[in-house]
Amino acid sequence: MSRERLYLFDTTLRDGAQTAGIEFSLEDKIAIARMLDDLGVDYIEGGYPGANPVDTTFFESRRTRKATFTAFGMTKRAGRSAANDPGVQGLVNSAADATCFVAKAWDYQVELALSSTTGEHLEGLADTVRTAAAAGKEVLIDLEHFFDGFKANRDYALACVETALEAGARWIVLCDTNGGSMPSEIRQIVGEVMTVAPGDRLGIHPHDDTGQAVANALAAIEAGVRQIQGTLNGLGERCGNANLVTLIPTLVLKPYYADRFETGVSAEQLERLTHISRAFDDRLNRAPARQAPYVGASAFATKAGIHASALLKDFSTYEHVPPESVGNERAIMVSQQAGKSNLLTALARHDIRLEKDDPRLERLLATVKERESRGYSYDGADASFGVLARRVLGTLPDYFDVEHYRTMVERRHNASGEEITVTEAVVKIRVDGELLMSVAEGNGPVNALDSALRKDLGKYSSRIEDLELADFKVRILDGGTGAVTRVLVESRDASGERWVTIGVSPNIIDASFEALYESITYKLLKTEAAQDSTLGANNGRATG
Numbered sequence: 001m002s003r004e005r006l007y008l009f010d011t012t013l014r015d016g017a018q019t020a021g022i023e024f025s026l027e028d029k030i031a032i033a034r035m036l037d038d039l040g041v042d043y044i045e046g047g048y049p050g051a052n053p054v055d056t057t058f059f060e061s062r063r064t065r066k067a068t069f070t071a072f073g074m075t076k077r078a079g080r081s082a083a084n085d086p087g088v089q090g091l092v093n094s095a096a097d098a099t100c101f102v103a104k105a106w107d108y109q110v111e112l113a114l115s116s117t118t119g120e121h122l123e124g125l126a127d128t129v130r131t132a133a134a135a136g137k138e139v140l141i142d143l144e145h146f147f148d149g150f151k152a153n154r155d156y157a158l159a160c161v162e163t164a165l166e167a168g169a170r171w172i173v174l175c176d177t178n179g180g181s182m183p184s185e186i187r188q189i190v191g192e193v194m195t196v197a198p199g200d201r202l203g204i205h206p207h208d209d210t211g212q213a214v215a216n217a218l219a220a221i222e223a224g225v226r227q228i229q230g231t232l233n234g235l236g237e238r239c240g241n242a243n244l245v246t247l248i249p250t251l252v253l254k255p256y257y258a259d260r261f262e263t264g265v266s267a268e269q270l271e272r273l274t275h276i277s278r279a280f281d282d283r284l285n286r287a288p289a290r291q292a293p294y295v296g297a298s299a300f301a302t303k304a305g306i307h308a309s310a311l312l313k314d315f316s317t318y319e320h321v322p323p324e325s326v327g328n329e330r331a332i333m334v335s336q337q338a339g340k341s342n343l344l345t346a347l348a349r350h351d352i353r354l355e356k357d358d359p360r361l362e363r364l365l366a367t368v369k370e371r372e373s374r375g376y377s378y379d380g381a382d383a384s385f386g387v388l389a390r391r392v393l394g395t396l397p398d399y400f401d402v403e404h405y406r407t408m409v410e411r412r413h414n415a416s417g418e419e420i421t422v423t424e425a426v427v428k429i430r431v432d433g434e435l436l437m438s439v440a441e442g443n444g445p446v447n448a449l450d451s452a453l454r455k456d457l458g459k460y461s462s463r464i465e466d467l468e469l470a471d472f473k474v475r476i477l478d479g480g481t482g483a484v485t486r487v488l489v490e491s492r493d494a495s496g497e498r499w500v501t502i503g504v505s506p507n508i509i510d511a512s513f514e515a516l517y518e519s520i521t522y523k524l525l526k527t528e529a530a531q532d533s534t535l536g537a538n539n540g541r542a543t544g
């Protein structure tokens with residue numbers, strides 16, 4: 001069966017830039033356009049030339065290698081021709097291959113927001129499309145508020161579609177601007193639009209205000225549209241746009257769509273999806289959503305013991321697609337819900353191999369469950385699990401002992417009379433019988449402790465030189481006077497590996513110290529493995 005082409009249009013750099021709290025720099029835009037090009041989307045809407053200096057500079061040269069480089073803007077303003085409208089000319093004279101103009105498909109909005117008439121707006125739409133097409137641009141029209149407009153005044157909404165088509169627009173994009181439409185409405189209204197325009201000239205731009213932007217995009221495809229607009233990780237105004245990171249694997253991997261349609265994303269490109277989604281979040285300086293479909297850290301994570309047991313016999317028992325198809329990984333977690341199957345898989349991740357009937361496994365499982373009942377949580381702190389497992393199995397090298405530590409926070413006035421806070425930490429450790437004392441200042445007690453702990457690790461110092469703290473999270477469990485603090489520390493090193501360790505205590509400094517201590521211990525285990533060529537060889541000797 002020959003498949004129809006579906007076109008993917010990314011608007012991360014335009015609608016995504018309208019997300020509260022997001023501000024892209026020029027460097028961000030260049031890097032994100034590269035990611036999207038690598039992913040294989042067909043169109044990259046880079047912003048609005050003329051609206052701000054970043055977007056104007058971005059459109060001074062072509063920023064995509066393969067994707068159609070698209071500029072966004074509004075149709076000409078009333079009272080002037082498109083040829084004399086600086087906004088329209090800003091797009092036409094930019095380095096974009098295509099221009100996407102927004103016009104209003106709801107009569108009420110034309111009258112209210114533009115103080116204009118539907119006749120005048122249709123004329124402006126046609127003039128804008130013709131002007132950009134005559135300048136050699138591929139032209140798209142975003143019909144804002146299309147679905148609400150269709151419900152209010154069907155004839156005017158359809159007239160917008162017909163006018164754009166006749167003027168030479170390549171694509172007419174039906175926008176669910178307020179994001180309130182239901183999939184059944186999208187399917188029905190697209191069906192009616194198909195009486196005046198073919199599906200291969202129609203696109204959909206759904207917003208996620210009812211959490212159904214992806215469902216609405218799929219409903220529109222099923223009804224006939226052949227261009228889908230969305231963003232990386234669902235960024236976008238208010239609740240966001242259709243999430244392309246969810247839509248793309250659905251279109252490529254699910255037989256209903258894969259049998260009928262092809263996209264520009266190959267199987268190899270799909271395998272980079274998880275990396276692209278997380279690299280994008282890194283650039284936005286935010287933690288990736290663990291439960292994101294397909295690409296989240298929990299998307300293929302199994303916590304329940306009985307699930308893990310079946311999963312190890314056949315992965316399809318608890319996975320709807322193979323994690324590697326989207327570049328993600330299977331994770332079998334260790335927790336209070338775990339059984340021995342989870343534990344064996346988690347141990348294998350640390351190159352520790354035990355038989356299922358090894359009595360040490362029972363002891364480790366009991367230790368994990370007992371610690372989780374006190375507030376530890378190993379499913380997000382795999383490095384601490386590796387350290388704990390070796391400790392319980394008796395194979396953790398005795399790198400260093402902490403004899404004593406102290407932190408001090410002092411608020412005082414400096415010589416100029418300004419209020420300042422000074423933080424200091426002292427750590428005494430013993431390495432091979434030798435007592436080492438370090439003192440460090442920091443911008444807070446945890447930072448000072450971290451610096452002091454790492455300042456002098458004796459013969460191990462060179463092995464932790466590239467260790468860095470990447471993130472630090474504190475959670476108070478059970479509020480009230482008996483509260484317990486859980487600290488998660490994320491560390492990284494020059495190899496690019498990141499690992500998470502945990503500390504739990506009624507005292508936040510103690511909990512932080514434990515997590516820092518385990519991070520260093522994990523790093524020493526890691527470097528030992530590298531020195532011994534494999535951690536497995538090391539464990540084999542130790543646990544054998």
Ligand SMILES: CC(=O)SCCNC(=O)CCNC(=O)[C@H](O)C(C)(C)COP(=O)(O)OP(=O)(O)OC[C@H]1O[C@@H](n2cnc3c(N)ncnc32)[C@H](O)[C@@H]1OP(=O)(O)O
Pocket residue numbers: 015018048050051052074075076077078102103104113114144177237
């Ligand atoms: C649904 C969407 O997401 S559409 C995308 C919206 N995105 C953005 O607006 C982001 C970038 N926008 C901007 O930076 C600014 O709005 C600019 C630079 C483009 C324009 O700024 P300003 O000139 O100050 O206009 P302002 O932001 O107040 O927008 C209102 C103007 O746009 C006009 N307008 C709005 N939509 C349209 C349209 N589809 N066609 C023609 N004119 C329009 C209004 O009539 C009004 O014109 P007026 O200033 O002559 O009265």
Ligand SMILES: CC(=O)C(=O)O
Pocket residue numbers: 015102142143144145175176177178205207
């Ligand atoms: C154009 C656009 O972003 C919208 O209507 O939602």
